[in-house]
Amino acid sequence: MNTKSRRFLAVDILLLVGAILPLVACMVLKVLFTPASEGITITGALVYFTIPTPVQPLPITEAQVNSWAVMLTILCLCLYLTHGIAVRPGTKRQLAAEWVVEKCKNMVHNNMGDYFAGFAPFIAAIMTLSGLSSLLSLLGLFPPTSDMNVVAGWAILVFSLITYYKFKAGPIKYLKSFAEPVPFLAPMNIISEAATPVSMAFRHYGNILSGSIISVLIAAALGGLSNLVLGWLPGILGEFPFLRIGIPAVLSLYFDIFSGCLQAFIFATLTMMYVSGGFPQEDYEKRKARREARKREKLLAKTAQAEKA
Amino acid sequence: MLELALGIILGGCAIGAGLAMIAGIGPGIGEGNAVAKACEAIGRQPESKGDVTSTMITGCIIAETTGLYGLVIAILLIFVAPRQFVNILMETIGK
Numbered sequence: 001m002n003t004k005s006r007r008f009l010a011v012d013i014l015l016l017v018g019a020i021l022p023l024v025a026c027m028v029l030k031v032l033f034t035p036a037s038e039g040i041t042i043t044g045a046l047v048y049f050t051i052p053t054p055v056q057p058l059p060i061t062e063a064q065v066n067s068w069a070v071m072l073t074i075l076c077l078c079l080y081l082t083h084g085i086a087v088r089p090g091t092k093r094q095l096a097a098e099w100v101v102e103k104c105k106n107m108v109h110n111n112m113g114d115y116f117a118g119f120a121p122f123i124a125a126i127m128t129l130s131g132l133s134s135l136l137s138l139l140g141l142f143p144p145t146s147d148m149n150v151v152a153g154w155a156i157l158v159f160s161l162i163t164y165y166k167f168k169a170g171p172i173k174y175l176k177s178f179a180e181p182v183p184f185l186a187p188m189n190i191i192s193e194a195a196t197p198v199s200m201a202f203r204h205y206g207n208i209l210s211g212s213i214i215s216v217l218i219a220a221a222l223g224g225l226s227n228l229v230l231g232w233l234p235g236i237l238g239e240f241p242f243l244r245i246g247i248p249a250v251l252s253l254y255f256d257i258f259s260g261c262l263q264a265f266i267f268a269t270l271t272m273m274y275v276s277g278g279f280p281q282e283d284y285e286k287r288k289a290r291r292e293a294r295k296r297e298k299l300l301a302k303t304a305q306a307e308k309a
Numbered sequence: 310m311l312e313l314a315l316g317i318i319l320g321g322c323a324i325g326a327g328l329a330m331i332a333g334i335g336p337g338i339g340e341g342n343a344v345a346k347a348c349e350a351i352g353r354q355p356e357s358k359g360d361v362t363s364t365m366i367t368g369c370i371i372a373e374t375t376g377l378y379g380l381v382i383a384i385l386l387i388f389v390a391p392r393q394f395v396n397i398l399m400e401t402i403g404k
Contacts, residue, residue, distance in 0.1 A: 042388065199374045206377040209384060266370050273367065 008084060015083060019076035022069035026141055029065065042216055045147050063147035070132050070144065074125075100124070111269070112276040119272070126154065127268040134208050134260025138252070145263070146209040148201065155197035155204075158271050162196065162278050169283035177280075200270055207263050211255030219248050311402070318394045326386040332379025339372040 033046050045061040052058075081097040089095050104124040109117060130145060137143045144150045166174050178189045226243035347365040351358050 044388075199377075202381050203370070203374060203377050206381045206384070210380055213384070266366075269367060270370065 012080065012083060015076050015080040019073045019080065022072040023136075023139060023141070026066050026069045026136075027139060030062065030141060042213060045142055061147070062142045063144040063150050066136055066141055067129075067133060067144035067150055070129060070136065074128055074132060108272065111272040115279070115281070116272075116276055119275070123268050123272060126271060127264050130154075130204070130267050131261050131264035134263060135256065137208075137212060137256045137260070143208055143212070143260070145204055145260075146212055148205050151205045152197070152201040154267070155201040158200065158274065159197040161271075162274050165275055165279040169280040169287055173280060173283050173287075196274060200267065204263050204267055207259055211259050215248060215251055215255055218251060219244055222247055314398055315395065318398065319391055322386045322391050322394070325390075326383040329379045329383040329386065332382075333376045336373050336376035340369045343368050343372065 029048065030046070033048055045063040047059045047061050048065060050057045050059045081093050081100075083093075084091060085094050085097070089098065101120075101124075104127075105117070105120045108120040108123050112119060133144045133150075135143075137146075166177070178186050178193070180189070222243045223241040226241045227239075230242055231238050343365055347361050350361050354361075
């Protein structure tokens, strides 16, 4: 028993370290690669290194590295929460994990209906990834969601899901849906279809990026203000930006925590809405029934032939 | 002459960014209306608070989109566009 519990503890510690280590590694990388500069600057993601490929050089940026770190963290957290899981909940962490799973299942069920009940893990994954990515700015890291490319990738993923479920009622029905209500409006429908991923990506990235830009601008302004007000203090006291302590944290409460979590929720909600809204339930069921009827007829014909022979 | 050209580029980008943010007016009014109506609805039927709130948030998100397009354009105009335009100018002069 003792050895078992000791091993249990060791795995626990390993998983927790696995959850924290990627983020620490990201911070170290950032510190190593940030160029020395005076004052506050607003830049995009740092480019860590570039991989030469035949088509064009592939830059590995901070956004990619950070999002992979977040993925590792989420993986280790999930493993930690489900470690030592039992039929009768014995640990607090199992209760927490069950609470999360239940909440997510309920949300997906309420928003998407029975047919899409299998979407719960996907929605939960996209929500956690988005939320934790945005919260990375609390650690002073570059949040991957404020890079257009990352969010555009998610939006394209969601768009392909939407199109896949629209195709479920057959390609002809899909093409016909563009000619509604009148065929004359088809170009408008195509534009609005293409606007879905664009608006999803822009919304998420614009919100997070504008928040971080405003935070940086306010930090710079506070630095200037403290220089103006407290500049008469002797020596290093006069140079130290005292006003920059604490005050930006209040704004960070809104821009980093509230806005980041809200955008994650919004992205998940929109995914659910678009996927279940674009799915033609009635047509799909009709088509399925027709197909099954045809299959049954074929089977009957085959058995009849076999009996004759 | 070069200074004048650079000044026009930077000034034009800044003015364009400011004009792009006029797009913020529409979503502001629209979301205000939506929230006001939601408050009225909750006042009339307090038991439907959850449904009304979630529907309102979804509506607000969609109304926000146009404003965010303007915001993205403004960000691009301030942080990305000047460098591109200056590069174009330098290439033209180099010819």
